[in-house]
Amino acid sequence: MKRIKTGINGIDQITGGFPDGRSILITGDAGSGKTIFGLQFAKMSCEQGLKTVYITTEEDSNDLYTQSSAFSWDLKSFEDNGSLSFIELAGIRAKVTEAEMSIDIESMKGNFSKFLNDLPDDTQTVVIDNIGSYTAKLTPYEFRDRFDLLVYELKQRNITALIILDSATSRELNEIALFSVYGAFKLMKRDNPYTGRRERVMDIVKMRSTKTPTQFITYEINSNGITIVSGIELDPENKDKKDK
Numbered sequence: 001m002k003r004i005k006t007g008i009n010g011i012d013q014i015t016g017g018f019p020d021g022r023s024i025l026i027t028g029d030a031g032s033g034k035t036i037f038g039l040q041f042a043k044m045s046c047e048q049g050l051k052t053v054y055i056t057t058e059e060d061s062n063d064l065y066t067q068s069s070a071f072s073w074d075l076k077s078f079e080d081n082g083s084l085s086f087i088e089l090a091g092i093r094a095k096v097t098e099a100e101m102s103i104d105i106e107s108m109k110g111n112f113s114k115f116l117n118d119l120p121d122d123t124q125t126v127v128i129d130n131i132g133s134y135t136a137k138l139t140p141y142e143f144r145d146r147f148d149l150l151v152y153e154l155k156q157r158n159i160t161a162l163i164i165l166d167s168a169t170s171r172e173l174n175e176i177a178l179f180s181v182y183g184a185f186k187l188m189k190r191d192n193p194y195t196g197r198r199e200r201v202m203d204i205v206k207m208r209s210t211k212t213p214t215q216f217i218t219y220e221i222n223s224n225g226i227t228i229v230s231g232i233e234l235d236p237e238n239k240d241k242k243d244k
């Protein structure tokens, strides 16, 4: 199976990258680095010559540029040469709420086909950040139906997708989204039992047709974006063996 590099070295080493034409889910709390992950992947996707679309429901593209420039990522050049485009749904949402317009917001919610209708035909990679903004009032069953359909249609179009879902919404929906996708990552913070310090860890919950580590992978957000600090090779058991 062809793989698309994620732009996060450690993850590419461990998994070989995201399987081409499949959907990967990222969940995590606010500030866990979901958007940075999305931007890092979008940039790498462009560098691999893939036509990439970033759908943003929470921030406008200016904020995403500001975030990217902190890492010296030049997204503008990709936008200029046509490999990257942003679809901003944040503004639309705000306007609808403010004006209390009579259009049927309920019918817009959970209508994930909207995401697909907006995608140019030649799209190869998409980041949806954050689909949790569009799930209001759906029951877990309704969500599952519509989410399955989204994942199915993305696969039919052979689009590699990184779908971001905030962990609060994911929990409300009984984490049901994890079942529909080809792969899933959870980003979180935890207290390291050995050092007593808080650290950022990710769990590769699953990635079909791929060998994945059971252990948490420790990562940092620094001037290069997301960097894996330790994974399988540095888990306490292996480290112990090395020390002896």
Ligand SMILES: Nc1ncnc2c1ncn2[C@@H]1O[C@H](COP(=O)(O)OP(=O)(O)O)[C@@H](O)[C@H]1O
Pocket (backbone or CB within 6 Å): 028, 029, 030, 031, 032, 033, 034, 035, 036, 037, 070, 071, 221, 222, 223
């Ligand atoms: N230049 C930077 N250097 C180090 N850490 C950063 C930098 N920019 C952002 N961060 C960290 O990333 C967090 C935001 O990540 P983000 O991807 O927006 O989170 P999420 O989308 O999961 O809410 C910030 O709270 C901060 O901790």
Ligand SMILES: [Mg+2]
Pocket (backbone or CB within 6 Å): 034, 035, 036, 058, 129
């Ligand atoms: Mg975000």
